[in-house]
Structures are given as structure tokens and as C-alpha cells.
Amino acid sequence: MAKNIKTKSVKSSKRTNGKAGGKLEALAKSVAEMAFRKKDPEVLIPARVLSNVAFNEKTRHVEMGDAKQSRSFFNYGQAKRFMQTLLVASKCKELIDRDKTASIRQIYYLSKHTIKGTSEKTFDDQNESDPIIEDVEVAIDALREELHVFASNRGNLVGPITLVDAGNTLDCAAMGSAGYAVPSIVEADVIQFKKCTAKFILHVEKDTVWRRFHEDRFWQTHNCIVSHGGGQPARGMRRLLQRMHEELKLPVYVLLDNDPWGYYIYSVIKHGSINLAYESRRMAIPDAVFLGVSSFDYERCEMSDDVKIELDDADIKRAKQIANYPWFANKRPWQKEIKKMLQNGFKMEVEAMISKDLSYLTEEYVPMKIKDKKQWLD
Amino acid sequence: MAKNIKTKSVKSSKRTNGKAGGKLEALAKSVAEMAFRKKDPEVLIPARVLSNVAFNEKTRHVEMGDAKQSRSFFNYGQAKRFMQTLLVASKCKELIDRDKTASIRQIYYLSKHTIKGTSEKTFDDQNESDPIIEDVEVAIDALREELHVFASNRGNLVGPITLVDAGNTLDCAAMGSAGYAVPSIVEADVIQFKKCTAKFILHVEKDTVWRRFHEDRFWQTHNCIVSHGGGQPARGMRRLLQRMHEELKLPVYVLLDNDPWGYYIYSVIKHGSINLAYESRRMAIPDAVFLGVSSFDYERCEMSDDVKIELDDADIKRAKQIANYPWFANKRPWQKEIKKMLQNGFKMEVEAMISKDLSYLTEEYVPMKIKDKKQWLD
Numbered sequence: 132m133a134k135n136i137k138t139k140s141v142k143s144s145k146r147t148n149g150k151a152g153g154k155l156e157a158l159a160k161s162v163a164e165m166a167f168r169k170k171d172p173e174v175l176i177p178a179r180v181l182s183n184v185a186f187n188e189k190t191r192h193v194e195m196g197d198a199k200q201s202r203s204f205f206n207y208g209q210a211k212r213f214m215q216t217l218l219v220a221s222k223c224k225e226l227i228d229r230d231k232t233a234s235i236r237q238i239y240y241l242s243k244h245t246i247k248g249t250s251e252k253t254f255d256d257q258n259e260s261d262p263i264i265e266d267v268e269v270a271i272d273a274l275r276e277e278l279h280v281f282a283s284n285r286g287n288l289v290g291p292i293t294l295v296d297a298g299n300t301l302d303c304a305a306m307g308s309a310g311y312a313v314p315s316i317v318e319a320d321v322i323q324f325k326k327c328t329a330k331f332i333l334h335v336e337k338d339t340v341w342r343r344f345h346e347d348r349f350w351q352t353h354n355c356i357v358s359h360g361g362g363q364p365a366r367g368m369r370r371l372l373q374r375m376h377e378e379l380k381l382p383v384y385v386l387l388d389n390d391p392w393g394y395y396i397y398s399v400i401k402h403g404s405i406n407l408a409y410e411s412r413r414m415a416i417p418d419a420v421f422l423g424v425s426s427f428d429y430e431r432c433e434m435s436d437d438v439k440i441e442l443d444d445a446d447i448k449r450a451k452q453i454a455n456y457p458w459f460a461n462k463r464p465w466q467k468e469i470k471k472m473l474q475n476g477f478k479m480e481v482e483a484m485i486s487k488d489l490s491y492l493t494e495e496y497v498p499m500k501i502k503d504k505k506q507w508l509d
Numbered sequence: 510m511a512k513n514i515k516t517k518s519v520k521s522s523k524r525t526n527g528k529a530g531g532k533l534e535a536l537a538k539s540v541a542e543m544a545f546r547k548k549d550p551e552v553l554i555p556a557r558v559l560s561n562v563a564f565n566e567k568t569r570h571v572e573m574g575d576a577k578q579s580r581s582f583f584n585y586g587q588a589k590r591f592m593q594t595l596l597v598a599s600k601c602k603e604l605i606d607r608d609k610t611a612s613i614r615q616i617y618y619l620s621k622h623t624i625k626g627t628s629e630k631t632f633d634d635q636n637e638s639d640p641i642i643e644d645v646e647v648a649i650d651a652l653r654e655e656l657h658v659f660a661s662n663r664g665n666l667v668g669p670i671t672l673v674d675a676g677n678t679l680d681c682a683a684m685g686s687a688g689y690a691v692p693s694i695v696e697a698d699v700i701q702f703k704k705c706t707a708k709f710i711l712h713v714e715k716d717t718v719w720r721r722f723h724e725d726r727f728w729q730t731h732n733c734i735v736s737h738g739g740g741q742p743a744r745g746m747r748r749l750l751q752r753m754h755e756e757l758k759l760p761v762y763v764l765l766d767n768d769p770w771g772y773y774i775y776s777v778i779k780h781g782s783i784n785l786a787y788e789s790r791r792m793a794i795p796d797a798v799f800l801g802v803s804s805f806d807y808e809r810c811e812m813s814d815d816v817k818i819e820l821d822d823a824d825i826k827r828a829k830q831i832a833n834y835p836w837f838a839n840k841r842p843w844q845k846e847i848k849k850m851l852q853n854g855f856k857m858e859v860e861a862m863i864s865k866d867l868s869y870l871t872e873e874y875v876p877m878k879i880k881d882k883k884q885w886l887d
């Protein structure tokens with residue numbers, strides 16, 4: 132059943148810009164007004180610290196709380212960061228006005244200069260400017276992408292969806308052997324969905340696994356979209372998954388390695404990340420389902436011991452941390468899953484499944500997992 | 510002037526397979542015959558060691574010499590690697606026969622098993638199987654891609670070229686904001702060129718720089734293809750650049766960071782790599798031109814000192830090594846270039862150029878570089 136997506140009033144680039152641009156202008160005005168009123172100019176920035184992050188049971192998002200930090204001009208310890216915050220904000224405003232985008236590295240180079248009459252640089256290192264970009268994001272409650280700042284492109288997908296990307300209409304079922312390259316900025320002013328007949332999304336961890344599914348035409352046989360994020364998915368991929376899930380009502384199934392890193396990737400896709408908790412509502416997919424690889428699959432699928440990779444101390448420590456995440460702590464199936472991995476004493480990669488046969492993964496394992504809801508981890 | 514590419518007799522998948530498949534069969538037969546003749550079965554493998562690598566002044570390729578190493582069954586020190594070589598070769602033959610491909614990690618999992626009657630594994634680690642794959646490549650003189658083994662996908666391009674990839678016709682000028690994703694296997698049975706009006710290729714190091722060129726529509730203004738390799742370009746990108754250069758007669762200009770790593774990437778694109786010298790004739794582009802960033806550009810382009818990144822000891826050591834590469838040692842301009850970097854005491858990134866202006870790179874720097882041949886480094 133083909134869904135022909137009703138084109139919403141597509142936000143024009145200008146209109147989106149107007150929103151974040153307007154917020155940046157408001158920020159600048161409030162600072163200027165404080166100065167004119169002879170008050171110490173300050174910027175209030177929601178605190179991006181662990182103590183200000185909580186799990187919202189209702190939305191199932193990792194969310195940021197209300198704590199704020201002030202950054203003021205006449206505070207000796209804050210003056211430099213105050214200056215840096217306004218500098219980065221002004222560069223973002225410039226990007227928006229010129230309708231250009233820049234990488235975080237480019238923001239660093241655009242913002243770096245020697246302060247007049249001194250030998251002091253505005254920034255000595257990109258490590259200084261990166262957190263400032265995040266500060267500006269939270270201060271005006273805008274996504275990085277709305278500030279016209281992009282991350283690396285990473286991730287590809289294939290399947291029966293036609294979308295418009297930067298004005299180009301693309302049939303993602305016919306984009307060649309590497310599929311559609313997911314860009315860093317996938318907001319509605321850049322990407323619009325046109326037509327989709329897919330029934331679900333299968334997201335896999337690595338491009339080599341993805342290629343297995345593409346080559347075996349899994350997306351065609353099962354009428355779905357298959358995507359990968361090249362490891363921990365970049366913001367563009369997470370946001371696009373979320374948009375397809377929300378706007379096209381596609382269930383999202385995730386296939387990751389059976390190791391703490393795989394659990395963590397799932398956790399971020401589903402609930403959001405602790406570091407970037409302020410983005411969860413635009414990035415998280417609370418209904419995402421973990422298909423595998425599960426610690427129980429070793430016995431369930433009668434794997435040979437060729438697939439075993441011994442857990443090291445770091446794995447064990449990380450697994451225990453993840454088991455204690457508030458969003459896993461109260462879930463019996465997840466507690467059993469992680470406990471079983473620790474009991475096994477080994478981890479397993481998705482690719483290891485092919486030691487049975489090259490197409491075991493695509494023709495038996497995943498179809499079986501999708502069919503048998505009892506094996507899903509939520 | 511549109512080049513409509515005459516379609517050569519496109520090799521069918523079957524025919525290409527036949528070639529490498531036939532060579533694998535011949536290898537197996539020769540081993541079996543030795544056994545039947547009660548000789549010690551052996552495989553001869555061209556030596557992949559530095560002493561067997563030389564620069565061919567005529568082809569300007571880094572090439573492998575004629576030295577060979579024997580690997581025989583009844584030699585205690587070689588028996589395991591002999592077994593591994595034949596095992597990997599047989600897995601590749603299987604891939605070819607089934608018309609499937611696998612990653613090097615998948616080859617590892619496909620080949621790993623416990624040897625009957627022992628507790629010994631055929632492979633303990635992927636570090637053991639990776640060099641064996643290279644051994645098989647050189648032993649039968651086939652590219653990895655012809656053995657149906659793929660590396661990671663990495664790299665994208667945009668520009669006026671229409672190609673057919675896995676049966677999909679793709680206009681690379683209209684592939685969205687992340688461009689055409691270059692796959693790992695780009696041989697003629699997978700990718701055919703259909704139409705190309707581009708006059709040259711600009712290859713840049715990083716995707717963030719590439720995005721700058723795409724966003725500023727450089728490929729449209731200058732009627733060219735702009736590609737990036739996400740750092741050191743993967744095999745797929747190098748091979749595709751070489752095919753476009755050879756078959757479409759497109760000059761290749763390279764834009765890389767002004768650091769030893771940038772010099773090295775250029776060296777590999779142009780002459781081939783020392784590690785994989787046996788692939789040079791299919792990968793190297795001896796006519797590739799280094800546009801920049803040059804050590805002389807700091808003064809030439811009147812950059813501010815914001816762009817300076819101090820050289821560390823490793824940089825200095827590496828720069829001296831590269832200056833001594835036979836293919837740079839006799840070139841005065843390269844000696845001056847590297848010497849100047851050492852004198853400067855700093856390196857510069859391509860992205861640093863935008864500290865002048867966001868579009869300085871695309872609107873002034875590169876057009877100036879392309880125009881003024883005296884600035885080219887060959």
C-alpha cells in the first residue's frame with residue numbers, strides 16, 4: 132500500500148532561518164539592553180551536566196532539567212566564555228543571513244582572531260569552540276542544524292522511499308550499490324518525503340553489514356528501508372530515522388553487535404544521549420525495537436564457538452553501567468539480557484552470524500527475529 | 510562539450526568473475542597436481558616487503574618487483590599459512606560462484622573454524638586473515654574487488670557525470686546534499702560511465718571541505734566533478750578517480766592539508782602506496798596535480814597567524830621521510846615545498862583558508878590555483 136505523503140506547507144529555507152535567526156537576534160538584544168541599563172550583561176545557559184539530566188518516564192526521553200548557569204561579562208572567571216558565546220552566536224547569525232552552512236571546525240576558524248591590542252586569541256583550540264556551539268544551541272533552544280552548523284556526513288540507506296533532498300528528487304531504491312548518502316542536515320527545509328511504500332525500517336550498525344542486506348535485496352523481499360550509521364549514528368541519521376518514524380509512521384528495528392557498545396547505540400537511538408539530552412525530543416525514537424544480536428542467540432541459533440569474542444574488563448564495567456541506566460534498570464528483559472552476556476563471558480558481532488552461511492543473517496536470522504515478537508527487546 | 514561515452518563491451522559480472530575464478534581454480538589445480546605427483550605442495554607468493562618495492566620512473570608507479578616467497582605444506586613454519594591461503598582462496602571462489610561479496614571481516618568469519626580432531630582454529634584473529642587476502646590477490650594477480658571482497662564505503666562526489674551503478678542510472682549532479690556515495694567496488698561490471706560534461710576533477714581531503722564546494726556550487730560554476738575521500742581515500746574512491754581519469758580523460762586536481770599527511774595522501778593517489786604496490790597500475794594517477802595547500806600560501810595569500818598549527822616532532826620526522834621518497838627526491842619544487850614547511854614551523858589545514866571568508870576557498874583560492882599553473886606541484 133503506497134503512502135503518498137501529503138506535502139505539508141514545506142518550510143522554505145528563509146522561514147526556518149527566520150526562527151533561529153530571530154532567537155539569536157533576541158539574545159543579542161537582551162545583552163545589549165543590559166549594557167545600556169548599566170547592568171552586568173549576562174547570558175543564561177541551561178546546564179549541560181549529568182545532574183541536570185533525567186529520564187522522563189512519560190515521554191521516555193533522556194531530558195535536560197531546568198538548571199541554568201549564568202555567564203556574565205564582569206565576572207573575571209566568565210568573561211572569556213561570555214565573549215566566546217556571543218562571538219559564536221554572531222557567526223551563526225552570519226551563516227543564517229548568508230544562507231550558508233559550516234562545520235564545527237569551520238566555525239572555529241571563522242571565530243578565531245587576535246583580540247585587538249593584545250596577543251590574546253579568541254580561541255586557542257577547537258576544544259574551546261565546540262562546547263560553545265552546544266551552549267548557543269541550548270541557550271536559544273535550537274538544533275545545531277538550525278544554526279547552519281553541520282557535522283560529518285555518515286550513513287546510507289536503501290529502500291522504497293522517494294524523497295526530495297536539496298531540490299533533487301531521489302528514489303532511494305535505485306541509488307546504486309552504496310545507496311542514498313544521508314547528509315548531516317536533514318531538516319524539513321532540506322529534505323521532504325514524497326512517497327513511501329516501506330513497512331518498516333531496519334537500522335544496522337555497520338556499512339559492511341548493510342551491504343550484505345543490500346546485496347541480498349532484503350529491502351525488496353521485505354518491503355522495507357535498510358539503513359546504517361557507520362557505528363554510532365551521526366546526528367543526521369538519527370534525525371532522519373526519527374522523522375521517518377514520526378512522519379511516515381514506520382516502525383524502527385535495530386540490529387547491533389551483542390556488546391556494551393551495541394546496547395549503548397540502541398540506548399541513544401531510543402532515548403537520546405546524556406551529553407546531548409536537549410536534543411532528545413528531536414532525535415529519540417522511544418518505540419525503537421532491539422532485534423539483536425541478543426546474548427541468548429548463541430544457544431537459540433546454535434552458533435559455533437567461532438563467534439565468541441571474550442569480554443574484557445572494560446566491557447564488563449560498561450555493561451554494568453548500562454544495566455544501571457534508569458531506562459534499563461526497571462526492565463526485566465534488559466536485565467536478563469545484560470546478565471546473560473556477563474554469564475556468557477563473550478560478546479558477538481552481527482557479522483559473526485554469517486559464519487553459518489553468508490546469507491544466514493538476511494534469509495533466516497532477521498526474518499525470524501522480526502516475526503517472533505517474543506524475541507524483541509524493548 | 511558533452512562527451513557521450515562510447516559504451517565498450519561492458520564486461521558482464523559473469524565474465525569478470527570467470528577471470529579471477531579461473532585463476533583461483535588454476536591455483537588449486539597446481540597444488541593438487543603437486544600432491545598427486547607426491548611433491549611438497551606449494552604456493553608462490555610475490556613478496557610484499559619494502560625491499561621488493563621500487564619506483565618505476567617510466568610508468569611513475571610504485572611497483573612490486575619479481576621476488577617471490579614459497580609457502581609449502583611440509584614446511585613446519587609454513588604449513589599453517591599454506592592452509593590459510595588455500596582456505597581463503599576457496600572462500601573467494603565460493604563468493605564468485607554465488608555472485609556475492611563479503612567484507613574482510615566476513616571473510617574472517619567465513620574461514621574460521623576448528624580443525625577437525627584438534628582444538629586448533631584456522632584463524633584466531635582477523636589480523637591473521639587480512640594479510641592472507643592480500644597474499645591471494647598477489648598470488649593470482651587479481652584485485653581484491655575481483656575476488657568479491659569489499660572494503661568500507663567511503664567518499665562522495667558531485668558533478669556533471671551520469672553513471673550506471675548496479676543497474677541504476679544516476680545523474681551525479683542531482684543526488685542531494687551529500688552527493689553520490691562511492692561504493693567499495695567500482696569495477697566496470699558494477700559501474701559504467703554514460704555521459705560526462707565535466708572538464709576536470711577536484712578531489713578534496715575531507716567531507717566538510719567538500720560540502721563547502723558543493724554548497725557554493727563550485728562544480729556548476731567550474732563545470733567539474735568534486736570528490737572527497739573522507740581522509741586517506743579508500744580503494745573504491747582511488748579506483749574510481751583513476752577510471753574517470755583514464756577512460757574520460759579528466760585531469761585530476763588534489764586539494765589537501767598542508768601537512769605531511771596531506772603530502773602522503775597525494776603521494777598515494779599519484780604513485781600508489783608502498784603497502785599495496787601491486788595495485789598501483791589499477792589505482793595510481795601519475796598525472797594528478799597538487800593544487801595546495803602549499804607552504805608558500807601563507808605569505809602568497811596573506812593569511813593571518815590564526816591558521817598556524819605548530820609542527821610536532823612526528824610531523825618533522827614524517828616530512829623528512831616523505832622528502833626522501835624516490836619520487837619526490839629528484840623534484841626541486843617538492844624539495845622546496847617540504848623545506849618551506851619545515852622552515853615555517855607550522856602546518857595549515859584547507860579549512861583554515863576560510864578564516865579569510867567562508868567562500869574564500871571556493872571563490873578565490875582554488876580558481877586562482879587552477880588558473881596559475883606555476884603554482885601547481887607535480
